[in-house]
Amino acid sequence: MDYTPLQLYRKEKDSFFCPECGEVLGFQKFAASQKENDVSGFCKHCRKPFRISPPYIKKKLIYLDSWFLSGLFNPSKHPNQKQKDLYERLLKKLNQLVHHQKAQIVVSDIHAQEISRIPDKYDSDKFWRDVVCLAMGVVSKDHTDIQVSQMRRLIANEEEVFSWKDLFDHNPHSWNPGIKIITQLWHLGINRQFGPRYQNTNNGIRWILENQINDNSAPKETIEQCFSYICRLWVNNTLKGIDFKKKDLEFHLTNRSGIGKVPSFEELEQLATHNGKDWGDKFIYWMIELESSCEKKYNFLESLENYLIDKKELSRSVLILNAFEGIRLHRASNAMKQGGLTKHEKKFSERYGLSAINDAFHISTYAPYVDSMTVDRNAYNIIQTELVQKYLSDLKCVFYSSKNIEDFETWLDTLLNEKEPEDVRLAKRLLIGYTVEELIEDVFRRVKRNLNSRG
Ligand SMILES: [Zn+2]
Numbered sequence: 001m002d003y004t005p006l007q008l009y010r011k012e013k014d015s016f017f018c019p020e021c022g023e024v025l026g027f028q029k030f031a032a033s034q035k036e037n038d039v040s041g042f043c044k045h046c047r048k049p050f051r052i053s054p055p056y057i058k059k060k061l062i063y064l065d066s067w068f069l070s071g072l073f074n075p076s077k078h079p080n081q082k083q084k085d086l087y088e089r090l091l092k093k094l095n096q097l098v099h100h101q102k103a104q105i106v107v108s109d110i111h112a113q114e115i116s117r118i119p120d121k122y123d124s125d126k127f128w129r130d131v132v133c134l135a136m137g138v139v140s141k142d143h144t145d146i147q148v149s150q151m152r153r154l155i156a157n158e159e160e161v162f163s164w165k166d167l168f169d170h171n172p173h174s175w176n177p178g179i180k181i182i183t184q185l186w187h188l189g190i191n192r193q194f195g196p197r198y199q200n201t202n203n204g205i206r207w208i209l210e211n212q213i214n215d216n217s218a219p220k221e222t223i224e225q226c227f228s229y230i231c232r233l234w235v236n237n238t239l240k241g242i243d244f245k246k247k248d249l250e251f252h253l254t255n256r257s258g259i260g261k262v263p264s265f266e267e268l269e270q271l272a273t274h275n276g277k278d279w280g281d282k283f284i285y286w287m288i289e290l291e292s293s294c295e296k297k298y299n300f301l302e303s304l305e306n307y308l309i310d311k312k313e314l315s316r317s318v319l320i321l322n323a324f325e326g327i328r329l330h331r332a333s334n335a336m337k338q339g340g341l342t343k344h345e346k347k348f349s350e351r352y353g354l355s356a357i358n359d360a361f362h363i364s365t366y367a368p369y370v371d372s373m374t375v376d377r378n379a380y381n382i383i384q385t386e387l388v389q390k391y392l393s394d395l396k397c398v399f400y401s402s403k404n405i406e407d408f409e410t411w412l413d414t415l416l417n418e419k420e421p422e423d424v425r426l427a428k429r430l431l432i433g434y435t436v437e438e439l440i441e442d443v444f445r446r447v448k449r450n451l452n453s454r455g
Contacts, residue, residue, distance in 0.1 A: 002038070002053040005427040014449075016430050021046035025430070039175055039431060054175050054427040060415060061164070061172065061370040062094070063106045065362050066114045068374035073130045086405070093412040098136060099432060102415055104172040105135040106370055109142045109187065110361050116191035117198060129183050137182030140167045143365040150315035150368075152300075155307045160316065162368040162395075177431040199345070202353040206341060209352060213333045220333050223387050227326030234322055235308050242305045249298045316391060317364045323388045324360035328352055350378065367397045372411065374400050 001019075008016045008025065016025040023045040039052045070077060072091045078084045097103035111131060118124035132139065140146075149166040153159075164172050213220070218229045307313075314322070332352050335341050342348050349355040359379040367373055375383065380401035382388055400408035420428075 002051045004053055004055070004423070005430045006423050008052070008430065009426055018043040018045060018048075019050050020048040039177065052427075052430070054431060055421070055423045056173070057101055057175070057424060058173050059101060060097070060103045060372070061106055061167075062097075062103050063108075063362070063366045063370045063373040064094075065359070065374050065376065065379075066111060067376040069111070069131055070127070072134075073127055086409070090405075090409060090412070093409070093416060094134060097412065097415055098134060100416075100428065101175060101177075101432065102418075104138070104176075106140055106167065106366060107131055107135040107138070108140050108362070108366065110358055110365075112139070112184075112187035113191045113195045114358060116188045116195055124188060125185060128185065128188050132182065132184045136176050137184065138168065138170075138172070139184050139187060140366075141169070143361055146365050146369075147315065147317045150317055151304065154313060154315050155303050162316075164369065167366075167369055175427070175431060196354065198349070198354060202345060202349050205353045205357065206348065209329065209332045209341065210336075212329055213336050220329065223327055223330045223385070226330040226333070227323055227387055230322045230325045230329060231314065231319075234314070234318065239305060239308060242301045242308075246298065246301050246305075249294050249301070316368050319391045320364035320367065320388065321360055323385075323391060324356075324364065324382060327382055327385060327387065328356060328360075367392060367399075368395055370397055372398045372400065372408070374405075374408065377401050377403065 003019050005016070008019060010017055013024075017023065018025055020043060023043065025041070025043065039054060040049055041052050042049050064072070071083075071087045072094075075084050075087065078087065094103070094105065098105060112128065115124055115128045115131070118127060146166050150160075153161070212229070212233075218232070219225045220229055328351075332341055341352065356378070359375065363373065363375060363379060363383070380399060380403060383392065383399055398411070400411075
């Protein structure tokens with residue numbers, strides 16, 4: 001049986017009681033593990049577990065970019081004490097919001113890629129652990145998977161919705177009590193080994209930009225022209241990629257990677273009897289899996305191809321990404337007219353290279369899903385342009401940069417001070433325990449009650 005926190009609570013005693021033995025559930029005697037909207041409790045007296053179903057809650061999804069995160073976890077980077085104090089306060093407030101089940105910080109594979117490039121391994125690991133800890137151990141799905149989810153919906157002619165299901169396997173709006181120690185360090189390891197190399201990638205981006213600027217097949221005088229040029233390139237490149245992938249799958253589907261003709265089920269069954277049933281079962285299973293996944297992939301690619309040829313409509317994230325790319329190309333093209341793209345590697349990366357592209361990925365992928373997002377000044381300025389606003393203005397996401405960081409703090413304060421329904425407040429008291437202030441208040445209340453009952 002599931003108990004709501006309200007059912008475990010007795011108002012006259014102002015305490016929670018074990019449903020099994022009736023003893024008081026002290027906040028220190030409570031341990032919980034989390035699964036969807038279902039928490040399991042444990043009584044220290046009778047040592048029996050019981051299940052709790054807390055009320056539904058809705059958290060704010062907050063996406064913090066790497067610029068902001070390094071401000072939170074690397075105080076030495078701030079130029080003065082005022083900035084240090086500000087970021088210390090912001091970190092405290094974000095932690096409180098997470099702890100109070102009011103916010104989920106969204107951490108992505110793009111963060112992992114950026115943080116993995118910090119040269120000192122110790123600093124890089126520590127930074128990542130701090131970030132993942134703030135996100136309660138949760139890292140979102142890869143940004144490419146999120147973009148594919150949107151494209152799938154477009155092809156299926158479904159309504160444009162931006163559900164958390166695109167971002168996470170588990171509902172972020174479920175209760176997440178307790179302290180989680182999940183480092184997710186493997187993300188860094190993979191990126192260190194296979195992630196894009198800073199210098200090579202920037203050189204590659206420079207080469208692509210120069211080629212795009214010199215390509216005379218389309219006018220690139222205005223931002224709009226650059227944008228439609230990028231969109232056309234995107235469709236053409238995707239179609240080329242589909243063609244390549246389809247050939248690869250066709251090879252699989254007809255040749256079974258060198259196995260030859262696919263055996264029939266009867267033949268497979270015969271093989272199975274010759275080689276032991278267990279082996280045969282596994283083989284049949286594997287063949288069906290291979291066939292169905294190849295076919296599924298092939299069919300998806302084909303429908304994507306038809307869609308792109310017929311409709312040429314792009315998903316929201318791709319449109320935002322291409323808007324950023326269009327603006328980047330327009331800027332680069334202007335810079336080329338005035339003497340060329342900067343040779344300074346860091347400046348190049350920030351204006352046109354890997355940093356700029358990662359900013360575009362952060363925003364284009366996650367802005368449709370989250371309630372607020374911090375971005376650096378350069379990205380903030382791009383967001384304000386008419387072209388990008390066309391694809392962002394109807395979304396709920398509010399952007400903050402160093403320009404309006406005070407507004408971000410005000411927003412966090414508002415969230416922290418928001419009044420909550422009684423059942424949510426009680427569930428929090430039971431599941432996440434007391435804050436120091438509440439603890440003091442609670443002790444005072446008990447003392448006062450004892451005095452009253454004696455008096
Ligand atoms: Zn008990």
